[in-house]
Amino acid sequence: MYLPARVWSQQNQDSKFRTGVLHILAGHSGPETAADARTHFGIFAPQVWKLFPRGQVINLSFWDYNDVAPGYFAAAEIAAREKKVGIIIIEVARPDFPVADRSKFADTDLRAASKGLYVIRDFAPGKPRHGYVVAQGSSSTFNLVKVLPRLEQAGINVKVISAISEELFDHQPEAYRNSVLPPEAYQDLMFVSSGTRRMWPLRNVGSLTDAYSLTSDWDHQWLTGGLEADVIAEAHLDADSIFAGVQRFAQERPRRLEQQRAALDAL
Amino acid sequence: MSVQVSPVSATSSKLPFERQQLEDIGFMTCMTLTLLGNYAQTGHFGGPVAYTPFNVVTHLAGPELGGLRYDYRRPKHPYCDKFMLAAGHCAPTCYALWMIMGEALYRKYEATGDRRYYVAPDVAMLPVDALGFRRGAGALKTLLADVGLADHPLFAQTRGRGIRALSGHIESTDVTNDVNGGPSGVGIATAAGKAAFWDMAGAEIGSPKIIAFEGEFAMCEGHAQELKTQAIALQVGKRLRIFFSDNNAGIDDALIGGVINRKFEGYRLIDQWTSYGWNVFSIPDGHDYDQIVGVLKAMEEWDPNDRRPMIVFGKTTKGYWPGAVNGKVGAGDQVVGYASHPYAMKMNSEYFIALAQTFEERYGVEFSGIRQGPVSDPRERLIQFKTNIDVAMSVLDRNGLGEWLADRLVEIGDRVKDNVPLRIDVKRDPFLDERLRVANLPEEPQTLTVKNSVSGAEKQVKIALFRKAGEVAGARRGVSEIVKWLNYVTENRALTLAADLSESVNLFCWLQTRAGRYIKGVRAP
Incomplete structure (x- = not known):
């Protein structure tokens, strides 16, 4: 499937005319698909859809029902007006979770x-940030x-961000981007992702991101199958x-920041 | 299923077409593409020459005989027929033919000033573009200047336009071609969808039509295999016409008798298409102009209500040469089969000279310097290259061939209509509708009336772009809602393309809003 999409993307780039927008629906992605057995393990394959020139595709990874419409139509608004965007990728998983209560989110x-x-979740004011x-x-x-x-009860003060689409984020004003992830945040960041540590959801992340992030390929093995709960537990993505x-x-924040500083000082 | 065997030559010769002109242009095309390989020392040979007669007839027979309806002056006109050189490495047959066409129109315009023959410099492919074969655009910017040839009269056609880069595999930006022919089979795999698009748009079945070229090895590939089912499922009918160049020769081996042991007599290529329900035609000689015209006409006149896609098997010879006689080119053996796949002849080598000599003898011309061995000096190579391209082009001066070709191209081009009745509104981009903006998305569930634009039937559709907190519904269930809203606003301009995976990924919308023909096995309206 990647090959024809690649050829399409090249045609779209060079066409003197507006063309349509190819949509790829990775409808059963994530470690959850291993419930159908490991041949269906959909964590590396969806990441193939990032292998296009930057700005020519928009990748969307949805976790909540109410993300889908605004995320998709934001991408469609861009694609309908910017010729270079030739492909939109929609990644969703199978489980039916309760729709999130956004009144409890920092961004409602x-x-x-x-x-x-x-x-x-934003940092709690007046407390050390982690x-x-x-x-x-x-x-x-x-x-x-x-x-x-x-986590709050344990005194852990982290800022929690949902990453739907790096490409949509790139289109936001700098003020918004800095309010969510200021430049220094990239050095103080971990991922919790149903993707893999071979390709992070955001670029230019710090050198210790891999050491702390949680992904299905945590032990660099293909996982097995089972019920969804079994698979998620094996992937170390359970609660x-x-x-x-x-x-x-x-x-370990003090240690990991010190480690990074020492590495820079050694240059 | 029966195979339509094309009428024999005796019958086909009654058809009204200018056979001699087509054959001459065919020989010019073969010679020109050979010159490309000779001086570039890269590219392919056997495949491009094998396709040449079918390529020439497809472009010059005219729409009444089943040839392409297109306009060289406006090759990307939306309503022209679509040509797909899916066998993309065979680009030289197209480059050469387009150069010949471009030169004919250029000469006629220069001679008469008649705007009907004018082709914009960035649209035409001209003989000087031969120098751009397999070169990058960056290198071509200074190719002539680097060796002091920028002002040389031989290269006057570069003024104001430069040299066009001609990539090793054809691209959709190249004149009449409408596919990026890349890795084997990937181009042909898009042919069914291309045909289905025009069905969806409401164009009449025969126009636009798609004519695509491909060979047996590429048709072994997975995505090419999918084409067989797709085209039947989409019921594209005579809108899709594939030329299958059957020469049993790949890159390093033959197919039958090579990759496939001959003892497996059940491995029959034609059966691989009849068994999928295609309308299969066959011509014994895929280089015979009469037979090619005959089969194109037969496909053109076929019943439009027969919704089987079409394919014609033509026996070809990889390494075909118009001047070859009984397997000989001059005194030596003709190089055929997979050995002819790459352009592997050294510059101005013995076999190249033998090929060129048949052209010289047929048309009374003489190539410059080809018998003095290879040219190593870059400046001299460019001079000899262009000089000999011009020698090949000089055949246009014989018997009014160039005039005939220019007039033919204008005649075919004038047949392209600027207005074609379609089901969709081509003046408005529905994806710019304000209702699709994020800010304007309805938060409350909607119950909307939608209409099948083919049957006229109406039904109610519920769309819930947002749900209340706590309701159990995964993100995947939102996908059907966005597509329903998209199709409601755009009047069904978004499609799913999958064998059977629409409902299982929650794309229920199609059952409610589809136009009735283009999804999941296609049901007639």
């Missing part, structure tokens, strides 16, 4: 997904949101694993 805007990244946690994907984000009260992973990230 129902159309927040149109901005690409939005803040689920870093930025960026979530992408269905079970990963849902389970992270589930453990937020527990308990996420809690432990974020807690470690938070508690």
Whole structure:
């Protein structure tokens, strides 16, 4: 499927005329698909859709029902007006989760997904900050949101951001982008993602991102199958694993920042 | 299923077409593409020459005989027929033919000043573009200046337009071609969708039509295999016409008797298409102009209510040469089969000279310097290259061939209509509708009336772009809602393309809003 899309993208770039927009629906993506057995393990394959020149495709990874319409139509608005965008990729997983209560989010805007990244939980004021946690994907984000009260109770003060689309985020004004992820945040960041650590949801992230992020390929093995709960647990994207992973990230902040500073000082 | 065997030559010769002119242009095309390979020392040979007669007839027979309806002066006109050199590495046959066409129109315009023969410099492909074969656009900017030839009269056609880069595999930006012919089979795989698009738009079945070229090895590929089912599922009918160049020769091996042991007699190429329900034609000699015209006409006159896609198998010879006689080119053996796949002849080598000599003898011309061995000096190579391209082009001066060609191209081009009745409104871009903006998306569920534009039937559709917190519905269930809204606003301009995976990924919308013919097995309106 990638090959014809690549050829299409090249044709779109060179065409003197406006062409249509190819949509790729990765409808059963994420580790959840391993419930159909490991041959269906959809964590690396959806990332193939990033292998196009930057700005020529818009990747959308939805975790909540109410992200889909604003995220997609934001992408469609761009594609309908910018000829170079020839492909929109929509990635969704299978589980039916309860629709999120956005009144509890830092960004309560129902159309927040149109901005690409939005803040689920901001830093609690007046307390030490422990870093930025960026979530992408269905079970990963849902389970992270589930453990937020527990993290707060444990005194962990992280900023939690939902990453729907880096391309949509790139289209936002600088002021919004900096309000969500200021430049320094990229060095103080981990991912909780149903994708893989071979390709992060955002570019230019810090050198220790890999050391703390949570992804299905955490042990660089193909996982097995089973019920969805089994698969998510094996992927270390269940609630308990996420809690432990974020807690470690938070508690080791001084050490990881020192490590990065030392690396720069050594240059 | 029966195979339509094209009428024999004796019958076809009664058809009104200018056979001699087509054959001469065919020989010019073969010679020109050989010159490209000779001086570029790269590219392909056997495949391009094998396609040449069919390519020439397709472009010059005229629409009444089943040839392309297109306008060289406006090759990307939306309502022209679509030509697909899916066998993209065979680009030289097209480059050469387009140069010949471009030169004919150029000469006629220069001679008469008649605007009917005018082709914009960035649209035409001209003989000087031979120098751009397999070169990058950046290198071509200074190619002549670097060797002090920028002002040389031989290259006067570059003034104001430069040299066009001609890539190794054809692209959709190239004159009449409408496909990026890349890795084997990927281009032909889009042919059914291209045909289905015009069905959806409401164009009459025969126009525009799609004529695509491909060979047996590429048709082994996975995506080419999908074409067989797609085209039947989409019921594209005579709108899709494929020429299957059947020469049993790949890159490093033959297909039958090579990759496939001959003992497997059940491996029959034609059966691989009849068994999928295609309307299969066959001509014994895919280089015979009569037979080619005959089969194109047969396809053109076929019953439009027969919704089987069409394919014609033509026996061809990879490495075909118009001047070859009984397997000989001059005194030596003709190089055919997979050995002829790459352009592997050294510059001005013995076999190239033998090929060129048949052209010289047929048309009474003489190429310059080809018998003095290869040219290593870059300046001299360019001079000899262009000089000999012009020698090939000089055949246009014989018997009014150039005049005939220019007039033919204008005649065919004038047949392209600027207004074609379609089902869709081509003056408005529905994707710019304000209702599609994020700010304007309805938050409350909608119950809308939608109409089938083919049957006229109406029904109610519920669309919920947003749901209340706590309702159990995964993100995938939102996908059907966005597509329903998109299609409601654009009047069904978004389609799913999948064998059977629409409902299982929650694209239920299609059952409610589709026009009735273009999705999931296509049901007639």
